[in-house]
């Protein structure tokens with residue numbers, strides 16, 4: 179049984195993430211979306227909220243689950259008995275950072291294989307940080323996230339100064 183983890187901040191989960199999850203769920207027996215509880219970046223949603231939004235978004239995929247984790251991603255992979263780690267790659271945004279992290283993770287856990295999914299063309303430009311900025315300014319976000327995430331973003335950004 180091949181188990182893959184898909185770690186990230188998911189603040190919040192977007193259609194770009196979900197497109198990757200859908201493709202991964204066809205390739206691996208089980209996919210665990212790992213919501214990183216304490217990333218070093220400004221968060222809009224709490225870990226519990228990010229897990230809940232992700233769970234609702236992927237509810238129809240029987241071999242996908244969502245868990246939060248803290249600490250090293252490789253330790254989360256070990257805990258989940260995962261052989262594979264999934265990441266998504268957008269054209270210009272991700273490669274260098276992913277490469278650095280992949281080299282480090284290879285040192286920390288050599289048996290863990292990294293599988294990168296090229297982002298779909300329509301989501302190449304989509305990042306959670308840009309999404310939050312647009313949502314905060316009242317821009318249209320409905321084609322970029324599931325309806326319950328759009329609703330949560332509108333609610334959250336309205337309450338922010």
Ligand code: ADP
Nearest residue numbers: 186187188189194195265266267272297301304
């Ligand atoms: P992180 O803080 O680890 O980058 P993110 O939630 O921003 O967490 O992203 C999680 C993973 O999903 C990363 O591998 C990122 O490159 C990928 N990703 C983010 N947005 C997209 C997208 N629009 N299409 C495909 N992959 C994406």
